[in-house]
Amino acid sequence: MPVVIVGGGIVGLSIAYGLLKTDQSVVVLDGAEEDFRASHGNFGLVWVQGKGANAPAYASWTRQSAALWQDYAADLLEETGVDVSLSQTGGIEYFTDAAELEAYVARLTQLRDDLGGDYPFDVLDREAVKERVPEVGEKVIGGVFSTMDGHVNPLKLLRALTIAVRKAGGDIFTGVQVVDIEAGDDGFAAVLKDGTKVDGERLILAAGLGALQLGHNLGFSMPIRPQQGQVLITEKLPYFLKYPSGTLRQVNEGGVQIGASKAEVGMIDSIDIPTVAKLAKHATDIFPHLGKVKLVRSWAALRIMSQDGLPIYQRSTKFPRASFVTCHSGITLSAAHARLLPDWILERNTAPDLSHFSESRFHV
Ligand SMILES: Cc1cc2nc3c(=O)[nH]c(=O)nc-3n(C[C@H](O)[C@H](O)[C@H](O)COP(=O)(O)OP(=O)(O)OC[C@H]3O[C@@H](n4cnc5c(N)ncnc54)[C@H](O)[C@@H]3O)c2cc1C
Numbered sequence: 001m002p003v004v005i006v007g008g009g010i011v012g013l014s015i016a017y018g019l020l021k022t023d024q025s026v027v028v029l030d031g032a033e034e035d036f037r038a039s040h041g042n043f044g045l046v047w048v049q050g051k052g053a054n055a056p057a058y059a060s061w062t063r064q065s066a067a068l069w070q071d072y073a074a075d076l077l078e079e080t081g082v083d084v085s086l087s088q089t090g091g092i093e094y095f096t097d098a099a100e101l102e103a104y105v106a107r108l109t110q111l112r113d114d115l116g117g118d119y120p121f122d123v124l125d126r127e128a129v130k131e132r133v134p135e136v137g138e139k140v141i142g143g144v145f146s147t148m149d150g151h152v153n154p155l156k157l158l159r160a161l162t163i164a165v166r167k168a169g170g171d172i173f174t175g176v177q178v179v180d181i182e183a184g185d186d187g188f189a190a191v192l193k194d195g196t197k198v199d200g201e202r203l204i205l206a207a208g209l210g211a212l213q214l215g216h217n218l219g220f221s222m223p224i225r226p227q228q229g230q231v232l233i234t235e236k237l238p239y240f241l242k243y244p245s246g247t248l249r250q251v252n253e254g255g256v257q258i259g260a261s262k263a264e265v266g267m268i269d270s271i272d273i274p275t276v277a278k279l280a281k282h283a284t285d286i287f288p289h290l291g292k293v294k295l296v297r298s299w300a301a302l303r304i305m306s307q308d309g310l311p312i313y314q315r316s317t318k319f320p321r322a323s324f325v326t327c328h329s330g331i332t333l334s335a336a337h338a339r340l341l342p343d344w345i346l347e348r349n350t351a352p353d354l355s356h357f358s359e360s361r362f363h364v
Pocket of ligand 1: 008176177260
């Protein structure tokens with residue numbers, strides 16, 4: 001019997017791709033177009049700097065994934081012909097406020113100490129930022145550069161994974177809503193809305209916010225919530241921005257992507273003008289010439305956030321062959337999910353230690 005994966009976003013497909021490489025048979029069940037789908041609305045960063053302040057295990061896991069990305073993207077290109085436009089030339093966080101820069105550097109320094117010194121970043125004064133990116137405006141007082149950071153085209157990544165999974169013999173069913181999961185001695189049955197049952201030896205719940213409706217029967221507590229992010233994109237521009245930041249990047253087609261806001265507004269995934277204006281102001285503070293270009297699109301999407309912002313990798317305590325996987329940095333972690341997570345799912349002794357990311361951390 002196959003491994004059944006509920007959810008065909010970046011997380012579900014990355015895991016499916018990885019499991020197929022270990023010769024498992026895999027079925028992915030993915031819901032409707034109208035579902036909340038972070039994988040279709042994200043910012044596309046493969047980002048390390050600043051992640052995991054106060055949580056070195058997360059910083060290491062993120063870094064491990066970023067380090068796998070070159071090879072991972074090359075494999076996807078070879079197997080599918082889809083270039084996910086990975087660029088890992090490093091990233092810069094730009095600052096217009098000296099106190100904010102100082103606090104940020106203190107956080108990164110602490111993180112570097114927690115990780116035994118292996119955490120490369122350079123603090124740049126205004127002139128050093130200008131040397132790297134001459135277009136920055138007068139308000140920029142400095143920045144932090146790290147070689148660890150980069151970005152991809154997230155929609156191409158989805159496309160590449162979809163092709164790769166199918167090519168490797170995985171089944172992906174789209175437009176199918178799982179309404180229940182039955183667990184028995186021999187495995188699991190994912191029950192679809194039309195009553196069809198899809199049997200599996202193992203089950204992975206990777207349904208993003210959709211997991212909230214499905215996980216309780218399996219004993220997961222699923223401490224996740226939506227967090228809205230709004231994103232803007234400009235018309236195509238001549239290439240100028242070699243270094244992405246957490247809030248600005250020039251995509252491979254030429255537009256500058258601006259975002260993403262963070263708001264606790266429940267399940268609302270529509271944009272609002274004050275947020276769009278704030279994002280646009282931030283962008284023009286850093287790069288004034290963007291004030292003269294057209295915005296061509298804006299959208300909102302919902303992050304899947306745990307209480308502490310870290311991923312959750314949880315095996316069911318009632319049915320150990322069922323796992324719940326979610327994270328708010330599924331692009332960055334896609335390489336780790338494909339390359340390292342399958343061993344954890346299959347309970348092999350080569351599995352990474354993911355004990356820091358279990359749900360039990362929320363129950364103390
Ligand atoms: C604005 C924004 C910016 C972001 N920027 C970045 C970034 O720069 N870098 C980064 O690493 N991450 C970023 N993220 C996070 C990243 O997008 C997510 O971590 C990732 O997309 C989560 O993928 P997922 O597969 O878990 O969830 P989703 O993409 O939400 O996919 C869940 C899937 O499950 C399916 N589903 C749900 N319920 C059911 C059901 N009952 N039956 C069948 N199928 C079901 C849905 O149809 C959906 O396709 C960002 C997110 C947002 C919102």
